[in-house]
Amino acid sequence: MKYKIRLGIPDFESYFNNLVDLAQKKKINKDDARLLKQILKVMGFLSENPKHNSLNSHEIKELSERYSKLFGRKCKVWQSYLENNTPSAGRIYWIYGPGKEDITIIGLEPHPEDKKSSGYDKVSLSNLPPL
Numbered sequence: 001m002k003y004k005i006r007l008g009i010p011d012f013e014s015y016f017n018n019l020v021d022l023a024q025k026k027k028i029n030k031d032d033a034r035l036l037k038q039i040l041k042v043m044g045f046l047s048e049n050p051k052h053n054s055l056n057s058h059e060i061k062e063l064s065e066r067y068s069k070l071f072g073r074k075c076k077v078w079q080s081y082l083e084n085n086t087p088s089a090g091r092i093y094w095i096y097g098p099g100k101e102d103i104t105i106i107g108l109e110p111h112p113e114d115k116k117s118s119g120y121d122k123v124s125l126s127n128l129p130p131l
Helices: 011-024 030-048 061-071
Strands: 004-007 078-081 090-096 102-110
Touching: 004 011, 004 030, 011 030, 011 102, 030 078, 030 090, 030 102
Parallel strands: 004 102
Antiparallel strands: 078 090, 090 102
């Protein structure tokens, strides 16, 4: 099954659209260009196979609980790697939905220090786009 990738609103959608706009205007800096390339690569993998080995996708129970309370329905929040083996390696957060064949990216953060208490409390998550 191929998934449609949707962007969480307003946070992730605005952030991603800003990166794309800067790239199109050729005003993007080197770090942001690298980040945009990584995001697009992850989106490609997610649309084809959310369990692709290089994504190392796994549920984050603390975020699933918080997101489920926020929306009043059970949902799982998944974390996938943008990169690995680098300081503050980027992580992308996503859920299945709102439609049956949708994946919505709801966050982008450096890897939280989850070994410390409340490491995932600092992760900011977007709302779902309308179906």
